[in-house]
Amino acid sequence: MTAEIAVVGEYSAKQREIMLETVAKGCKPEQFMLMLELAKKYKLDPFARQIWATPMGIIVGRDGFLTLAHNSGNFDGMETAFEERDGKLFSATCTVYHKKMSHPIRVTVRFDEFYKPTPPGKQPGAWDKMPYVMLQKCAESHALRRAFCISGLYDEAEMPAEYSSAEFATTATVDGEPATVERMPAEGKCSRCGKHDPLLPPLLDKYRGAFDRDGLTLPAGICEECATEVWKQQRRGG
Structure with missing residues (x-):
């Protein structure tokens, strides 16, 4: 590479080269360009891991959601608490305070819905080494999205392991502004019926919210039907 710095958008050629080897490693050019556009649009820093690209899609980390909340001018703090059962981590509850809301936004996520076990023969992954940290990220990402009307953008910790094959496009919004985000659909089929694709992230949030409101449990990896x-069935007590 020459010593001359060729600036493209907000980033120099050298910076883009570094990103392609770190926060966008293994991505196709269009995924990389999409990440840059979203980073610029929402003032997120790829070098701080607020947003990054993977072959399965564009990811916004918990710190990215926190940045969006701060940038809104309405963020008034948050707190996260854990629940243990039988000496094991069971759930995490995050409470977010929004200056324009009379009541806080509170979201609870369960460990068994997000835990990703380390594959046999591999070194322990983040969920095995730092279960509290990982579940806290899920809870805080959920609560921040709900409090600040962020949709279509997800933290990597929230993504099911099955999201690993062909691409699909979904519409992301932050404070009502649309942005196209590339993601991946599930490779397998519904864990219950085995016929249909599992719920994708936008619908997954919708159904998880409905189950949570009624104190019910949404099984992992199931389809909309x-x-x-x-x-x-759960409402009837069946």
């Missing part, structure tokens, strides 16, 4: 049926 099964989610509706399970919700009805």
Whole structure:
């Protein structure tokens, strides 16, 4: 590379080269360019891991959601508490305070819904080494999205392990502004019926919210049809 710095958008050629080897490693050019556009649009810093690109899609980290909350001018703090059962981590609850809301936004996420076990023969992954940290990220990402009307953008810790094959496009919004985000659909089928694709992130949030409001449990990796049926069964106590 020559010593001359060729600036493209907000980043120099050298900076783009570094990103392609770190926060966008293994991505296609269009994924990389999409990450740069979203970083610019929402004032997120790829070098601080607020936003990054992977072959499975564009990811916004918990710190990225926190940046969006701070930038809104309405963030008034948050706190996270954990619940243990039988000596094991069971859930995390995050409470976010929004200056324009009379009541705080409170979200609880369960460990068994997000835990990703380390594959056999591999070194322990983040979920095995830092379970509290990982579940806290999930809870805080959920609560920040809900408090500040952020949709279509997700933290990597929240993504099911199955999201690893062909691409799809979804519409992301932050404070009502649209942005296209590339993600990956599930490779397998519904864990309950085995016929349909599992819920993708936008619908997954919708159904998880409905189950949480009624104190019910949404099984992992199920399709929309099964989610509706399970919700009805649990409501009836079946």
